[in-house]
Amino acid sequence: MLGTVVAVQANFYQVRLDWVNPQLLIPNPQYLLCTRRTRLKKIGQKVMVGDRVLVRSASEGRGAIAEVLPRKTELQRPPVANAGQILLVFALEEPALDAWQLSRFLVKAESTALDLCLCLNKTDLVPQGQQQQWQKRLREWGYQPVMISVATGRGLEQLICHLNEKITILAGPSGVGKSSLINKLIPAVNLRVAEVSGKLSRGRHTTRHVELFELPGSGLLADTPGFNQPDLDCDPASVALYFPEARQRLEAGKCQFSNCLHRDEPNCVVRGDWERYEHYLKFLEEAIARSWAIKQMPDRESSLKLKIKSAGRHFLEPKLESKKYRRHSRRERHQTLQECVRHQTLQELYEEVEDL
Numbered sequence: 001m002l003g004t005v006v007a008v009q010a011n012f013y014q015v016r017l018d019w020v021n022p023q024l025l026i027p028n029p030q031y032l033l034c035t036r037r038t039r040l041k042k043i044g045q046k047v048m049v050g051d052r053v054l055v056r057s058a059s060e061g062r063g064a065i066a067e068v069l070p071r072k073t074e075l076q077r078p079p080v081a082n083a084g085q086i087l088l089v090f091a092l093e094e095p096a097l098d099a100w101q102l103s104r105f106l107v108k109a110e111s112t113a114l115d116l117c118l119c120l121n122k123t124d125l126v127p128q129g130q131q132q133q134w135q136k137r138l139r140e141w142g143y144q145p146v147m148i149s150v151a152t153g154r155g156l157e158q159l160i161c162h163l164n165e166k167i168t169i170l171a172g173p174s175g176v177g178k179s180s181l182i183n184k185l186i187p188a189v190n191l192r193v194a195e196v197s198g199k200l201s202r203g204r205h206t207t208r209h210v211e212l213f214e215l216p217g218s219g220l221l222a223d224t225p226g227f228n229q230p231d232l233d234c235d236p237a238s239v240a241l242y243f244p245e246a247r248q249r250l251e252a253g254k255c256q257f258s259n260c261l262h263r264d265e266p267n268c269v270v271r272g273d274w275e276r277y278e279h280y281l282k283f284l285e286e287a288i289a290r291s292w293a294i295k296q297m298p299d300r301e302s303s304l305k306l307k308i309k310s311a312g313r314h315f316l317e318p319k320l321e322s323k324k325y326r327r328h329s330r331r332e333r334h335q336t337l338q339e340c341v342r343h344q345t346l347q348e349l350y351e352e353v354e355d356l
Ligand code: GDP
Pocket: 121, 122, 123, 124, 125, 148, 149, 150, 151, 152, 173, 174, 175, 176, 177, 178, 179, 180, 181, 192, 193, 194, 195, 196, 201
């Protein structure tokens, strides 16, 4: 049987089957709780939420995952396979839309190479004129935001059309209405809706638990931790590629130098009069500082090589030495990581150590 992994908890996998087997005598035969076949464990095959899997030997309402089909996409943080797009939600007010914060999320989302759908919520709080100004401004950035109000229902049908038949990763800062949106789209789940003024729902964002919720129209939505405080950690040369404005300029023309960073080099086609050029320079500065810091690491640390995954974030992976991972003591590894990923939250740091 083929299915999609919709939740992972400890060593159990909840699989939504493509085809319901009427012989399975369990309350909800569409979903099957599975373990991973020993063979998969032996070859170190991880199973992620979003994975398409082959399930065998289903008996007594249990199955075993025998095979993981090749992934179309793979994100490390949040750990989701086969995601088709990111749905980035911001609010126009409460909290007020902040161009720099939005830019940060956009650039982070662009770095995953997944499609991106930008959605502006709480239109009920802002006059029409102001909404149009934002729409115009964002069009100049290269985005066509879907304007919604979870409170009044405006734009939700249009939004649902964007979510059909694929896996979407929901992202955005706290308080913009992500939980409210999920509650509206999927009434069965009852996520806690936090007050902007009260304690924000940190709890939801600190676990590694990722779950896919089924949307009307057969899409799946991942409400995930890990994408809500984006840390930008791309290499300097890639930064421009995460700005549609820069991409467009690079498609239309060519900089004199192939390794142009678009700062003060002569005959640069990217440098110019576009609103987010200043943002670009800030992100570039961050990326340069980071790559410089990594180069400065003493030898011991440099045996940890930086790897940029398609997810666009780097994680540290020990270099292979005589076909064996060089092992550091837990404490050593922890210290190394701390030096390298100082900007990450402690929680993320521990997770990084766990991964190693
Ligand atoms: P999250 O942190 O992104 O999950 O945001 P929540 O869903 O917890 O929402 C934060 C607050 O915004 C709650 O008080 C919601 O009732 C409120 N909210 C959500 N959507 C809307 C909307 O469309 N309009 C207005 N006025 N308030 C909203």
